[in-house]
Amino acid sequence: MKLVYLDHNATTPVASEVLEAMHPYFREDFYNPSSIYSPAQKVREKVEEARLKVARLLNAEPSEIVFTSGGTEANNQAIIGGARANRKKGNHIITSAIEHHAVLDTCLRLEKEGFEVTVLPVDQYGTVSPESLQKAIKPETVLVSIMYANNEVGTVQDIKTLAHIARQNGSLFHTDAVQAVGKIKVDVKELGIDMLSLSAHKFYGPKGIGCLYIKKGVKVESLLTGGGQENKMRAGTENTPGIIGLGRAAEFILENREEMEKRIRELEELLRQGIKDRIPDVIFTGHPENRVPGCVSVCFKYIEGESMLLLLDQQGIMASSGSACSSKSLKASHVLLAMGITPEIAHGSLRLSLGKDTKREDIEYVLEVLPGVVEKLRAMSPLYRRGDG
Template identity: 55%
Template sequence: MSKKLYLDNAATTRVKKEVVEEMRQYFDEYYGNPSSSLYELGRKSKEAIENARKQVADFLNADEKEIYFTAGGSESDNWAVKGVAFANKNKGNHIITTKIEHHAILHTCEYLEKFGFETTYLDVDKYGMIDLEKLKEAIRPETILISIMYANNEIGTIQPIEQIGEIAQEHGIIFHTDAVQALGSVKIDVKKQHIDLLSMSAHKIGGPKGVGGMFIRKGVKIDNFIHGGGQERGRRAGTEGVQNIAGFGKAVEIAERDFDKHIARLTELRDRLIEGIKTNIPDVVLNGHPTMRLPNNVNFSYKYVEGESILLLLDMEGISASSGSACTSGSLDPSHVLLATGLDHGTAHGSIRFSISEEITEEDIDYTVETMKNIISKLRMMSPIKNDEDLKKGNSL
C-alpha cells in the first residue's frame, strides 16, 4: 500500500489542530460547570459557550439568541420536525419533505405518521433537484412545515433554498433545512434565505463529534426538546459539553476565515477528479447536479460492478471512500437517494462517493483516477453482467 488517502469527508472530517488546541483548555484548566457562575471556573466555561454561540450566529447572519447547541445533526433534525409538529398540531398535521432526505428526517416523519401527521415526499429529477412548482402544488391549508435539505449528503446537489424559503414564507409555513453538509461549503444567510430552522453538525467541518446546533428563528413555535434544567434557555436540558461546543465554535471561525480559498481549492480538485473519471473510465454516470453541487462531492455510478467490491479494492490501495451515506453504508440495499433520481437498482449498486478535503493534492486526485481505472477494468472482466452485454453486442471478451 503506497498511499493513505482519506476521501470520505462527507462522513466525517479530521479534527483541525486549532480546534484541538481550543478544546484542550476546557478539559484540564477551565473544567467548571457553566451553570456554576458564582466562581471563575464556571464563568470561564459559560464564556466559552457564549463565544461559540456568537461565532455560529455570525456565520449564519443570525442573532446569538437564535442558536442552540445539540448533540449533532440527527438530534437537530429530530427536534426541528417533532418540535414543530407537536407545537403546531392545532394549526395542521401536514409536512412536506423530499424522497432524498437524510434518514434523520425520513424516519422522524414516519414516526410522526403514527400520531396522525401526514407527509408528502416530493420527487426529484435526475440531478436530485426538486421542482418548485410541485412544491407549491403540495401545499395544503393544513401544511405546517416544509423540511428540505440544503445539500444532499450522497450526491451533493444543492437545492434552491432561497426560493423554497420564499414559498414557505408566502404561505405562512415554517421552513426547516438540514444544512449538515452545507455548513462551511456554501454561503448561508438565514435572513436572506427566509430560513426558520437550520440543522448543523461540527464534525463535518473539522470540529469534534457529538456536538451540533440548531438555528431557531425568534418567534417560531417549537416544543422544547429535553426537559430538565435551564440549559439552552430551557429548551434542551443537560450539562453542556463545553469543550465540544468551544471546538464547534472554533471550527466555524476557521471556516469563515478561510471560506473563499477553501471553496476555490475544493472545487478545483473536485472538477479534476470528475473530468479524470469521465475521460478514463467508460460507462459511468455522474450522480447529482453537474454544477449546483457541493465543492467537495464526486459521486459516480460504475455500470456492471458492485460498489462494495470497489470499496474493498480501494481500501487495499489505501483509499477511503463510501458507497452511499455513512449511516447506511453497511446496508446491501441500493441508496434511496440514487433510486429517487431514477437510477435502476443495478446502476445504483455500483455507486462510489468521494468527498475531498483541502489536504488532498493534484497528485492524489490523479492517483485516485488511475486506481479507479484499474479497479473498474478488473471488476468488469469478472462481471457476468458486463460479459453478457458484450456478447449481445457481438464483442469479443
C-alpha cells in the same frame, strides 16, 4: 502504503486550530458552565463566545442558536418540536425523497402521532422543484423540511424559493444544512428560513456537537427536559469542549471557506475529468452545476459498489458508496433511486468527497488505481462479459 482519504462528506479531521481551542476545557477549565463560582462563569463566557461565532457564520443572532449533540438531534428537534408546537395550524408535513434518514424517519415517526406526510419527488439531478412544493402545500401544512445539500450527490436546492413558498402559506420551513455549512455560503436571513441544522464534524470540528438555528419568535417544543440549559430548549450539562470546538470551527470557516472552496473545486474537476477520460460506462450523478464543492458521485455500470470500496481500501483509498450512515446496508441508495437511476446501476455507486487537506497527488493516485479496480470487477461480471450495453 499510501493513504488517501476521500470521504469528507462522512466526516472531516478536526482542524489543528480547533483541537488547540478545545484542549483546556477537558482539564484546566473543566467547570460546569451552569455553576455560579467565578471559574465556571468564565467558562460560561467562552460558551457564549462560541455561540456568537456560530451565529456569525450563519448571519443569525446568538439567541437563535441552540447547541445539540449533532445534526440528527437538531433534525429531530426541528421536525418533532416544530410540528408538535404548531399543531393548531394543522397536521401536514412536507419533505423530499432524498432526505437523510434523520429527517425521513423522523417524519415517519410523526405519522404515528396522526400527522400526514407528503414526500416530494426529485428530478434526475436530485432537485426539488418549487412547483411540486406549491402543488403539495395546503392550509394544514405545518412544516416543510427540505435539505440544503444532499450528502450523497451534493446537489444544492433552491432553499430561498422553497422557503418563500412555505412562508406565504404560513408554514414553518426547516433545512438540514449539515452538508452545506462549511462548504458554501449560508445566510439564514437571506434565505428566509425558520430553522436550520448543522453538525461540527462536517467542517473540521469535533464529533458529538452541532446546533439548531431557530428564528426568533418560532415556536418549537423541547424534546429533552430536566434542566434549563439552552434557554430551556435542550436540557443537560453543556458539552463545553465540543461547543468551544464548534465555535472555533465556525470561525475557521469564516476565515478560510472561499479559498478552500476554490481549491477543492479545481481538484474535483481534475478528478471528474480523469474518470471520464480513463473509465468507460460511467454515470455522474447530482446536479452538473448546483452542487457543493468536492463531492464526486459516480455510478460504474456492471459492478457492485461495496466490492469496489474493498479493493480501493486495499490500495489505501478511503471512499464510500452512497451514504456513510447506511453503508452497512446492501440496499440501493434511496437517493439514487429517487433520481430515476435503476437499482442495478445504483448498486455500482461510488462517492469521492474532497476536503481542505486533499492534494493533487492524492487525486492522481486515485486516477492510477481506480481504472484497474473497475476493470478487475468488470472482468468478473457476467453482464460485462456478455457485452450487455
